[in-house]
Amino acid sequence: MNTRNQYERNAKVFKALCDSNRLMIIKMLQTGERCACEILEGLHIGQSTLSHHMKILIESGIVAGRPEGKWMYYSLSQEGCEAAKNLLDDLTRVKDNGNREEWDLGDLKVRVTMSSCEDARKMEGKN
Amino acid sequence: MNTRNQYERNAKVFKALCDSNRLMIIKMLQTGERCACEILEGLHIGQSTLSHHMKILIESGIVAGRPEGKWMYYSLSQEGCEAAKNLLDDLTRVKDNGNREEWDLGDLKVRVTMSSCEDARKMEGKN
DNA sequence: ACCTCAAATCTAATATTTTCGATATGTTAA
DNA sequence: TTAACATATCGAAAATATTAGATTTGAGGT
Numbered sequence: 001m002n003t004r005n006q007y008e009r010n011a012k013v014f015k016a017l018c019d020s021n022r023l024m025i026i027k028m029l030q031t032g033e034r035c036a037c038e039i040l041e042g043l044h045i046g047q048s049t050l051s052h053h054m055k056i057l058i059e060s061g062i063v064a065g066r067p068e069g070k071w072m073y074y075s076l077s078q079e080g081c082e083a084a085k086n087l088l089d090d091l092t093r094v095k096d097n098g099n100r101e102e103w104d105l106g107d108l109k110v111r112v113t114m115s116s117c118e119d120a121r122k123m124e125g126k127n
Numbered sequence: 128m129n130t131r132n133q134y135e136r137n138a139k140v141f142k143a144l145c146d147s148n149r150l151m152i153i154k155m156l157q158t159g160e161r162c163a164c165e166i167l168e169g170l171h172i173g174q175s176t177l178s179h180h181m182k183i184l185i186e187s188g189i190v191a192g193r194p195e196g197k198w199m200y201y202s203l204s205q206e207g208c209e210a211a212k213n214l215l216d217d218l219t220r221v222k223d224n225g226n227r228e229e230w231d232l233g234d235l236k237v238r239v240t241m242s243s244c245e246d247a248r249k250m251e252g253k254n
Numbered sequence: 255a256c257c258t259c260a261a262a263t264c265t266a267a268t269a270t271t272t273t274c275g276a277t278a279t280g281t282t283a284a
Numbered sequence: 285t286t287a288a289c290a291t292a293t294c295g296a297a298a299a300t301a302t303t304a305g306a307t308t309t310g311a312g313g314t
Contacts, residue, residue, distance in 0.1 A: 017138070091150065
């Protein structure tokens with residue numbers, strides 16, 4: 001079942017992708033592991049801001065960090081990227097009505113099985 | 128070439144996906160077209176808030192709207208969903224170094240061709 | 255031990271997003 | 285044409301996210 005929390009968690013993955021600086025960082029990592037200082041040079045942001053963005057990317061699972069001495073190396077996590085793609089696939093997959101899931105949405109559990117506002121209207125007073 | 132604007136535009140698609148209410152709306156549309164009033168009943172938000180979310184979803188291309196009389200029917204746009212998936216695929220695809228794209232990132236054009244901070248260090252004073 | 259450097263954390267300012275209530279627009283029904 | 289209804293838009297409040305500067309932490313190097 002999909003709870004509100006599930007949606008929050010899923011939204012978190014996409015949140016990682018909805019800032020243009022973070023998209024640029026991901027682009028940079030496509031060609032391989034990079035250390036923070038390299039990434040920093042390409043972006044017009046401060047060091048603490050970069051650190052904040054990297055934290056969000058790592059928490060989303062899309063990026064992995066590998067500390068080495070003073071440096072921190074970042075790379076795309078294939079598992080995380082796959083997970084994000086699967087999530088988007090699931091989300092955009094069209095289901096036929098027979099496969100209808102139950103949502104944790106109260107009344108809607110009933111209402112969504114109706115085909116239109118007109119039908120819903122006929123129900124008025126019945127529940 | 129990827130400009131800053133390109134990243135802004137791409138981020139917009141993901142922005143549509145990073146709110147839990149919008150994810151719930153998308154889930155509802157998986158089983159087919161729904162009118163705004165139906166969607167509204169399942170969510171604990173006001174009517175104007177729903178309208179705002181639907182606008183964001185439509186502008187991202189993921190959802191399509193079909194007005195019919197007083198009602199507005201929403202559905203998943205297969206084109207928009209495909210575009211979002213392609214975008215995510217592109218973003219998470221690992222490239223080998225030969226295919227390196229040029230980014231609109233100033234100095235980084237040079238720097239990203241180096242393999243580590245150590246190498247970069249050797250360059251100091253040379254540019 | 256001390257100094258330097260890279261990165262993370264803390265704090266506060268600013269910008270953006272979400273939300274709601276009120277109002278406007280546009281459609282249908284009486 | 286008015287009334288009732290569905291949705292969109294406007295304006296403001298509240299919640300979140302982004303950012304930078306200052307400070308802290310932790311790893312080397314001297």
